[in-house]
Structure formats: C-alpha cells, structure tokens
Amino acid sequence: MTPTPVSARRCGLAEAADLGRTPVDVTAVLDHLVAQADTAAPTSVGFPGAVDLDHREVMARLGHRLWNNIGDPTDVGGTAHTRVLEQAVIAWLADTLAMPADDRWGYVTTGGTEGNLSALHTARRRLPTARIYYSTAAHYSIPKIIDMLGARGVAVEAGVDGEMDYAHLAVRVRRHRRWPAIVVATAGTTMTEAVDDTTRIHTILNEHQVPGRHVHVDAALSGIPLALDGRLRLDDDSGVGSIAVSGHKFLGVPTPCGVVLIRDSLRRQAAPVAYTATLDSTITGSRCGLAAALLWHAIATHGREGHRWRVSEARRLATYTVDQLTAAGWPAWRHPHAFTVVLATPPPAVRAKWLLATDADISHLICMPGVTQGQIDAFVTDLTDTTTPAGDPDPGDPHLPRPIPRPRRAPAPAAGIGTP
Ligand SMILES: Cc1ncc(COP(=O)(O)O)c(C=O)c1O
Numbered sequence: 001m002t003p004t005p006v007s008a009r010r011c012g013l014a015e016a017a018d019l020g021r022t023p024v025d026v027t028a029v030l031d032h033l034v035a036q037a038d039t040a041a042p043t044s045v046g047f048p049g050a051v052d053l054d055h056r057e058v059m060a061r062l063g064h065r066l067w068n069n070i071g072d073p074t075d076v077g078g079t080a081h082t083r084v085l086e087q088a089v090i091a092w093l094a095d096t097l098a099m100p101a102d103d104r105w106g107y108v109t110t111g112g113t114e115g116n117l118s119a120l121h122t123a124r125r126r127l128p129t130a131r132i133y134y135s136t137a138a139h140y141s142i143p144k145i146i147d148m149l150g151a152r153g154v155a156v157e158a159g160v161d162g163e164m165d166y167a168h169l170a171v172r173v174r175r176h177r178r179w180p181a182i183v184v185a186t187a188g189t190t191m192t193e194a195v196d197d198t199t200r201i202h203t204i205l206n207e208h209q210v211p212g213r214h215v216h217v218d219a220a221l222s223g224i225p226l227a228l229d230g231r232l233r234l235d236d237d238s239g240v241g242s243i244a245v246s247g248h249k250f251l252g253v254p255t256p257c258g259v260v261l262i263r264d265s266l267r268r269q270a271a272p273v274a275y276t277a278t279l280d281s282t283i284t285g286s287r288c289g290l291a292a293a294l295l296w297h298a299i300a301t302h303g304r305e306g307h308r309w310r311v312s313e314a315r316r317l318a319t320y321t322v323d324q325l326t327a328a329g330w331p332a333w334r335h336p337h338a339f340t341v342v343l344a345t346p347p348p349a350v351r352a353k354w355l356l357a358t359d360a361d362i363s364h365l366i367c368m369p370g371v372t373q374g375q376i377d378a379f380v381t382d383l384t385d386t387t388t389p390a391g392d393p394d395p396g397d398p399h400l401p402r403p404i405p406r407p408r409r410a411p412a413p414a415a416g417i418g419t420p
Pocket residue numbers: 110111112113114138139141186188189190218219220221246247256257258
C-alpha cells in the first residue's frame with residue numbers, strides 16, 4: 001500500500017519537513033515556505049533587504065549547478081567558477097570608493113560579518129598587540145570577532161543618534177595610548193544608520209600618538225549608497241585600511257553575501273595550497289560563485305546612475321515616512337542620508353502585523369529600494385487606527401507613544417568619513 005504523503009497544508013511545516021517521516025511531500029513543503037514568505041513580504045519593513053531588483057536571469061541560468069570560487073579571486077585555475085565576475089565586482093566597488101588602483105585587494109564574502117572578520121584578522125596580524133576600539137552601536141559581530149581573534153576590545157559609548165562619542169573615544173585612547181589602535185567605524189549603524197566620522201577618529205589617534213593604527217569601516221548597509229554619493233572614500237587621504245559591505249542589503253541579492261576590500265599593502269602574503277592550486281587568502285575555502293555572479297548582474301544591469309537613482313528614491317520615501325508619522329503625532333526621525341526611520345515603538349498589535357526591528361522604546365523601519373509609499377501609508381493607518389482613542393485621549397493610555405530619545409543636535413548629513 002502506498003503511504004499517504006504528508007501535506008504541509010494539513011499539518012505544521014516542521015512536521016511536514018521532518019525527514020524521519022517518509023515520504024515527505026516536497027512540493028507541499030516548498031509551496032508552504034514560498035506562501036509564508038509572500039504573505040509576510042508586504043509588512044516586512046524592519047530589515048534592510050532591497051526588493052526592487054530582478055535576479056531571476058542569473059538564478060535561471062546558473063542556479064542549477066555548483067560555482068565554487070575557491071581560493072583567491074585572482075586565481076586562474078579550474079572551470080566552474082565565476083572569479084572573473086568577482087574581480088569585476090571588486091574593481092567596481094573599489095573604483096566607486098576611489099581606492100588606489102595599485103593598492104587594493106578584496107573578495108566576495110558570505111556577508112558583512114565575514115568581511116569584518118577578514119579585515120580585522122588582517123589588521124591584527126600586522127598589529128598583534130593592538131586594542132580594538134568599537135562603539136556600543138557597532139554590530140554584534142564586532143565584539144564576537146574580537147573574541148574569536150583573542151584580541152583586546154575597548155567599547156566606546158555612542159550617542160542617542162547612534163554615532164560614536166568622540167570625547168569618550170579620546171578618553172579610552174588616552175588610557176591605552178601605549179598600544180597600537182584598530183578602530184572600527186560604522187557607516188550605517190544597525191538601529192539608526194548613523195555614520196562614524198573617520199576624520200575625527202584620526203585626529204584623536206594623532207593627538208595621542210598611538211604607535212600604529214588601522215581604521216576599518218563596517219559599512220554593511222550604507223557603504224554602497226554613501227560611496228555613490230562620494231561621501232565615503234578609501235582614497236590615499238582617507239587613512240581607511242579596509243571596508244566590509246553586505247550584498248543582500250542595498251543590492252538585494254537573494255543569498256547572503258558581501259564584499260570586503262583591504263589595502264593590499266596592509267596584507268601578508270597568503271600561503272599557497274598545493275592540492276587546490278590556490279592561495280589561502282580568504283576566510284572560507286570554498287566560496288559561493290553564484291553570489292559573485294548575482295552581485296555582478298545587479299551592478300551590470302543598473303550601473304552607477306541607476307543605483308544613484310535607487311538611493312535617491314529610497315531617501316525620498318524615508319523623508320515622506322518621517323513626515324507622515326510626525327503629522328500623525330508619532331515621534332520619528334532619520335539621519336539625512338538614511339533609509340532608516342527611527343520611531344517610538346508601536347504597540348504590540350501593530351508589531352504583530354508589521355515586522356519592525358525593536359530595541360525597547362525605539363523601533364525602526366527601513367525604506368529600502370522596493371518598499372512602496374502604499375506600504376508606508378498602510379503602516380501609518382494601522383498605527384493611527386490602533387493608537388487613536390475614540391473620545392477624549394487618556395494621557396495614561398499605554399497605546400499612546402512615549403517620547404523617544406532624539407539627537408541633541410539635528411542629525412547632520414554624513415560627511416567626513418574617509419575625508420582628510
Ligand atoms: C552595521 C552592520 N554590520 C554588519 C552586519 C552583518 O552583516 P551580515 O548579516 O551580512 O553578516 C550588519 C547586519 O545587519 C550590520 O547592520
């Protein structure tokens with residue numbers, strides 16, 4: 001007798017996908033996953049994945065086989081790899097960041113986290129006794145990486161707008177001035193999209209005459225937009241040694257990935273691996289060639305001007321969002337360069353429907369390219385419908401927004417990062 005297939009429609013997804021039960025109704029499980037993601041998409045505005053680019057051509061042409069860019073992107077051996085596309089991506093991003101052509105190296109990573117790891121590993125090999133400074137608004141991967149490297153981390157406070165507190169950095173550097181300094185600046189902090197000013201960081205390191213330095217920029221979200229603006233530069237004057245960006249954020253690549261760029265002169269020669277005939281210069285050995293092809297396609301099909309237009313449309317919608325929330329009496333603000341709108345945390349009923357990112361009294365939504373004005377209008381309507389009491393407002397009503405911490409000064413346009 002043929003056993004009845006387990007249907008994901010009739011029972012829970014986990015039960016349907018349980019490989020201990022045979023046969024598994026594979027089609028039903030995949031249908032269920034797609035339907036779940038499709039249903040959630042219109043209200044998922046809290047995390048920074050662009051949804052306006054069409055990657056189907058690459059997925060259809062390359063998605064059915066393994067593309068392994070094992071080793072260094074400049075390695076030439078093997079066949080089923082996309083290293084030539086990877087090198088084109090590296091060159092495009094390095095050019096956009098004005099990185100000197102004779103002093104650049106990079107590769108396509110699994111994401112911003114691996115980029116940070118690769119850059120900080122490189123910096124620490126050159127400066128093994130360095131203290132690694134990072135702000136409390138830095139991504140959680142930074143203290144984790146410091147721990148993995150067995151390095152000494154020094155946490156620096158951040159302001160309510162998310163930018164590093166430079167006065168506190170100066171206090172911390174003064175205390176550890178006998179040691180070289182590796183400083184992680186963030187271009188686009190996770191909660192508020194704040195941008196740390198590398199010029200001010202260098203001034204502080206100069207004042208305390210630290211014996212060696214490396215400034216790394218974690219630019220997972222904002223690296224490409226700010227580079228397209230010309231506001232984020234890795235030229236000779238910048239003093240920036242490395243940068244990491246994510247590929248699934250601004251470029252919306254449908255698999256987690258990223259790019260790390262490091263000044264070539266700051267690296268040590270990588271060891272050759274005989275049996276793969278490659279250089280062991282990357283964190284992982286096997287590397288996803290499909291991700292490199294997807295990044296290349298996203299860049300090739302839009303060019304710098306196309307991507308600049310995407311940036312300005314996303315910022316226009318973010319401005320609109322702040323205006324709509326403010327008009328509705330809901331506290332909200334954004335940095336002038338940001339896609340991220342910081343707002344007072346909505347009540348649970350709204351958060352149950354809308355996927356925001358929340359940290360206590362503060363939440364954010366991100367107007368990534370592809371988010372529409374219709375979605376923003378629907379969100380503001382849900383918020384006001386839930387929080388506008390019928391009759392006279394009761395000041396003790398828990399649905400009313402509480403004031404949120406705001407930057408002391410008006411958030412300034414990101415300027416100075418990577419400029420002398
Ligand atoms: C500032 C920052 N750095 C690093 C990361 C990690 O990026 P990934 O998820 O690509 O590893 C993120 C992700 O949100 C981030 O916001």
